[in-house]
Amino acid sequence: MNRIANxxxxxxxxxxASASAAGGLAISVAFPGLADAASIGMQAWGPETAPNEINAxxxxxxxxxxxxxxxxxxMGQGAITALPMIVAExxxxxxxxxxxxxxxxxxxxxxxxxxxxxTTVGSRGVRTSWQMLxxxxxxxxxxxxxxxxxxxxxxPSECEAxxxxxxxxxxxxxxxxxxxxxDAAKINLDKEPAxxxxxxxxxxxxxxxxxxxxxxxxxxxxxxxxxxxxxxxYAAVAACPVFGGKLKSVDETPxxxxxxxxxxxxxxxxxxxxxxRFWRAKEALALLKPxxxxxxxxxxxxxxxxxxxxxxxxxxxxxxxxxxxxDDAFGKGGKIxxxxxEAPHLAHATMEPLNATVHLQADKLEVWLGSQxxxxxxxxxxxxxxxxxxxxxxxxxxxGGGFGRRSINDEMRQAILVxxxxxxxxxxxxxREEDMTHDRYRPQAAVRMKAALGADGMPTAFDAxxxxxxxxxxxxxxxxxxxxxxxxxEGFANIPYAIPSVRVGCMLKNTHVPVMFWRSVGSSQNxxxxxxxxxxxxxxxxxxxxxxxxxxxxxxxxxxxxLDTIAVKSDWGKPLGQGRGRGIAIHECYGxxxxxxxxxxxxxxxxxxxxxxxxxxxxxxxxxPGIVEAQIQSGVIYGLSAxxxxxxxxxxxxxxxxxxxxxxxxxxxDTPKIEVYLALSGGKKWGGIGEPGTAATAxxxxxxxxxxxxxxVRSMPLKNIKLPGPV
Amino acid sequence: MIALTVNGKAYSLDVESExxxxxxxxxxxxxxxxxxxxxxxxxxxxxxxxxxxxVRSCSIQIGDVAxxxxxxxxxxxxxxxxxxxxxxxxxxxxxxxxxxxxxxMAAVAFLKEHPKPTDADIDANLTNICRCGTYVRxxxxxxxAAALMKT
Numbered sequence: 001m002n003r004i005a006n007x008x009x010x011x012x013x014x015x016x017a018s019a020s021a022a023g024g025l026a027i028s029v030a031f032p033g034l035a036d037a038a039s040i041g042m043q044a045w046g047p048e049t050a051p052n053e054i055n056a057x058x059x060x061x062x063x064x065x066x067x068x069x070x071x072x073x074x075m076g077q078g079a080i081t082a083l084p085m086i087v088a089e090x091x092x093x094x095x096x097x098x099x100x101x102x103x104x105x106x107x108x109x110x111x112x113x114x115x116x117x118x119t120t121v122g123s124r125g126v127r128t129s130w131q132m133l134x135x136x137x138x139x140x141x142x143x144x145x146x147x148x149x150x151x152x153x154x155x156p157s158e159c160e161a162x163x164x165x166x167x168x169x170x171x172x173x174x175x176x177x178x179x180x181x182x183d184a185a186k187i188n189l190d191k192e193p194a195x196x197x198x199x200x201x202x203x204x205x206x207x208x209x210x211x212x213x214x215x216x217x218x219x220x221x222x223x224x225x226x227x228x229x230x231x232x233x234y235a236a237v238a239a240c241p242v243f244g245g246k247l248k249s250v251d252e253t254p255x256x257x258x259x260x261x262x263x264x265x266x267x268x269x270x271x272x273x274x275x276x277r278f279w280r281a282k283e284a285l286a287l288l289k290p291x292x293x294x295x296x297x298x299x300x301x302x303x304x305x306x307x308x309x310x311x312x313x314x315x316x317x318x319x320x321x322x323x324x325x326x327d328d329a330f331g332k333g334g335k336i337x338x339x340x341x342e343a344p345h346l347a348h349a350t351m352e353p354l355n356a357t358v359h360l361q362a363d364k365l366e367v368w369l370g371s372q373x374x375x376x377x378x379x380x381x382x383x384x385x386x387x388x389x390x391x392x393x394x395x396x397x398x399x400g401g402g403f404g405r406r407s408i409n410d411e412m413r414q415a416i417l418v419x420x421x422x423x424x425x426x427x428x429x430x431x432r433e434e435d436m437t438h439d440r441y442r443p444q445a446a447v448r449m450k451a452a453l454g455a456d457g458m459p460t461a462f463d464a465x466x467x468x469x470x471x472x473x474x475x476x477x478x479x480x481x482x483x484x485x486x487x488x489x490e491g492f493a494n495i496p497y498a499i500p501s502v503r504v505g506c507m508l509k510n511t512h513v514p515v516m517f518w519r520s521v522g523s524s525q526n527x528x529x530x531x532x533x534x535x536x537x538x539x540x541x542x543x544x545x546x547x548x549x550x551x552x553x554x555x556x557x558x559x560x561x562x563l564d565t566i567a568v569k570s571d572w573g574k575p576l577g578q579g580r581g582r583g584i585a586i587h588e589c590y591g592x593x594x595x596x597x598x599x600x601x602x603x604x605x606x607x608x609x610x611x612x613x614x615x616x617x618x619x620x621x622x623x624x625p626g627i628v629e630a631q632i633q634s635g636v637i638y639g640l641s642a643x644x645x646x647x648x649x650x651x652x653x654x655x656x657x658x659x660x661x662x663x664x665x666x667x668x669x670d671t672p673k674i675e676v677y678l679a680l681s682g683g684k685k686w687g688g689i690g691e692p693g694t695a696a697t698a699x700x701x702x703x704x705x706x707x708x709x710x711x712x713v714r715s716m717p718l719k720n721i722k723l724p725g726p727v
Numbered sequence: 728m729i730a731l732t733v734n735g736k737a738y739s740l741d742v743e744s745e746x747x748x749x750x751x752x753x754x755x756x757x758x759x760x761x762x763x764x765x766x767x768x769x770x771x772x773x774x775x776x777x778x779x780x781x782v783r784s785c786s787i788q789i790g791d792v793a794x795x796x797x798x799x800x801x802x803x804x805x806x807x808x809x810x811x812x813x814x815x816x817x818x819x820x821x822x823x824x825x826x827x828x829x830x831x832m833a834a835v836a837f838l839k840e841h842p843k844p845t846d847a848d849i850d851a852n853l854t855n856i857c858r859c860g861t862y863v864r865x866x867x868x869x870x871x872a873a874a875l876m877k878t
Binding site: 074075076077078209210212213214215216217218219220221222223225226228234259277278279349350351352353398399400401402403429431432433626630633634635636637638641659660661665666667668669671673674 | 743746747750754755757758759760761762763764765766767769770772799800801803804807812815816819820821822823824825826827828831849850851853854855856857858859860861862863864865866
């Protein structure tokens, strides 16, 4: 059984929709045209321009069909449904006549970011673009009204727009948008209309069906790997298994003469076999025995890295925050609680392995791929090809998962280099093994936390020391000369609890293992650290973990709204019986507050089964509750895979896990019941929804394991923790 | 030459007999609804039906399915009206969607064996991976499909 709260923007006004046994939701929808869905084509990308544009986001054809362009990509998080809904909110159009495409990165380059950053990272879709999209819709609507008013020779104020028609109220005359669009496009408004306030929303907040579902139940949605270009050849690649290593030599003989094999291409750090079919390329590649120059990194392993990060905790740190006087507070005595926590590297493991198809010509490069950052993709493509950015055409496809991995396009760079050699369109596909062993991973980390508890059991001082890999240095985005990056300290630097003295120190340490953004980024490990440790403090203070947090969050109504919701809905405090336990966690990231209560059962053998997760989120406002619900479910499962199983280890400098048999992830059998509630604070908050769900799961589960067994889990994943069985 | 029938159409193909069925479907026949996910029968993104039975096509050789009837997601129904597809639509199951062809093909075969499944039946028999974590809605959709197929 699965529930979701209604989307009333009234502060924490919960209306729980009735749910059928099959999970159907009884939230009725009353918006013109919603019975017939809008649509998107099999190919998500469209041409740069359309004949009947009113602005860069919108075109309306004479037959009344409406094109809305999405500035963000679809990777499962619902952007191509939610973002057009925001435009349509103001446009007052017939939703069934809407067709959606991605906005063109090339046009964005030419027209100086008319679509904004276009990055689909950091849970940014709605929260960075909502105002721009409301404005685009409102602006088009007012132009359509002005065009009709001009035609009837009446003041625009006497006209109104609804359901794709403009009507003159006094006379009842009306015209379809299709008949007005050409005129509207030529109209300049004296001033842009003000955008709606949330209390005026009609479409935003409705559970509208996703536009991409029809394409994803019959196999027609086009992912990058489905690209077919005339004359295309296939490439299989094996990069040096030790990051940073180089190709010394390779004997091409075993691949030569095999059916379909066209060429062996040597890159600086990889061997590539090009063939007329992917499978032939892959099979021939497997026969090659490249020699690599792996350097010193070839002697490293995960145990050394764990020691590096733990040792770093004893060295110098750069403070991200230093409030009050932590040293003084510790000097005053009281109960001191100290603990070291650790988190491993993690792979993204998107379902669609990385791949790119490129067609390189003398003065033009076309690329088909899945990219979370198309503007960055243009820059990377220009650098790899030697062409100018304006000569690059990116056909962004539906992304077969992103989770951060598709924000740097290593696969495209390889494909371009291969295309230079073979002179034909190239589709380069990473096998799962290549994808898992050449990811850019969630950073490894160790943290020492120390707190002093006052006579009342409440913390007087909190001192955190963080040792973690720098994402910005590893990706080359920034040298981080300050020694602090937001990703490393998020969740710590903004710890929400009322503690008089707080110090957060950080030391960034990188190894040869590339690290990058992994769904919820720093919060993915820091929420585990902070929220598990807060549980330890509650335990040390002899207090209930929910009530302890409640006291430390006094006055923060948005946090308390989330916390109280999950406590009530999870029956917090009601005994669960032998071998079972509940754990609670709350965390703010990407502009939203997420809270979760996990219920677990620990078997006599010490095996953990998560039975139920109750989640509540405050993302301020909701565009589409069905998508919000799905994203929280999704985040919980992604976080649960990490909590139960997730671990990338290094041996002799190389990743030990190569496929899903060695990098286990949650399947149906591990899936708990998940309940999602909205605890919206409204106001100016427009929080993200793609990532927060992931952050709170590991600590909620770990705290539940403590409740069930008395064993405190200070490192992930749980599969490595010897649990005694029920207490 | 290897003969096989895919979605009711007969083909005769000049391919190595050890070619995985997945790559024949995708690269020889150009039907891209069936996905490559792992290559070792772990994830199920490549699930198709061979004579009605769910098979992970990345790990079965074309030579072993000669003269058999293959059904891919493209051939499941002409209009996406199969009860499982309709249930998937009603529950808005897919997120990124990459694994969903395989999930649907696995569910169709499962429901033939378990027309009235419990959650425990679903958990025990359906092992396809979805990294977006659509599992909660997959469960709901399977129950919905079972109800649709009964009526």
